[in-house]
Amino acid sequence: MLLAAGVLALGAVPAQASAATSVAEPTVTSAEYPDDGAWHPGAGVPGSFTFGANGDDAVVGFFYGNTDPAGTFVAADHPGGSATVSYTPQASGPQDLYVASVDTAGNRSPQHIHHFYVQSTEPLVNAPRETGVGVPAEVRFSPGMADVVSYTYLVDNGPETTVAASADGTATANVVTANLGFHTLKVRSTTSTGLTSGTASRSYTASDAPLVASTDYPDSVSSGGAGVPGTFTLTPRTPGVVEYVYYFNEDWDNPTVVPADADGRASFTFTPDASGFYPIRVYSRTAGGTGSNLGRDYYIVVK
Incomplete structure (x- = not known):
């Protein structure tokens, strides 16, 4: 300026x-x-x-x-x-x-x-590399200068949002991204005297592919064994999800449908009958029948 x-x-x-x-x-x-x-x-x-x-x-x-x-x-x-x-x-x-x-x-x-x-005064930004679409993602801001009382952020060229900092100068924001694809989060801090910092930028992607997690069979990690059951938790990455559809081994003619609970989450159990590699792809679906644009690939590796 x-x-x-x-x-x-x-x-x-x-x-x-x-x-x-x-x-x-x-x-x-x-x-x-x-x-x-x-x-x-x-x-x-x-x-x-x-x-x-x-x-x-x-x-x-x-x-x-x-x-x-x-x-x-x-x-x-x-x-x-x-x-x-x-x-x-x-x-x-x-x-x-x-x-x-x-x-x-x-x-x-x-x-x-x-x-x-x-010298750098830009805030430090702790943000996920991938967020959902239309659902909040938690982002943490930390000060790069003294006496920070607030942070102002925006996604791409969208509207600015200001959040107050806590006593230690940090703040947490729930950032919502409206569209799929590549995005840039920009944030600056402001002190109690009105001095603004430099602007920090973080790039990330937004995907509506549901999240898949399992403590029994972590993604791409050799685990469990033949006859050992595993529980898989599904988390929505877009609003209004009522069910999930998943496919084993790219067998697109044989989907399995799992209903979601009130908060859009679901889980299923899979028991492998032999050691080996079991790829899964999971999609979410809303009440109107709209499926997620992207599917989540998850790889079960059985010892």
């Missing part, structure tokens, strides 16, 4: 002349973010940057910004003078601020690159 004082009206910005110029390269100083190779305040923390004409009396202002070439104009306090702007880095890590002096004819100086390092 760029917050600049003394920015001229659009009509007062000097026109750009040719690339050939004798305008002096500007000086750039910052108390909060000096170009010294050390780490400084943090993402979301504003700093003041002062641009100087470097002894060139023809300089009437400066172009600056975090892209090359710099595009935001600020007037000097007098010809050959200086200008101070407030600039807030939004991400941690190495950052560059590009600055060029300009004279009344629009001639730009060689561009000065002010290189600085921004």
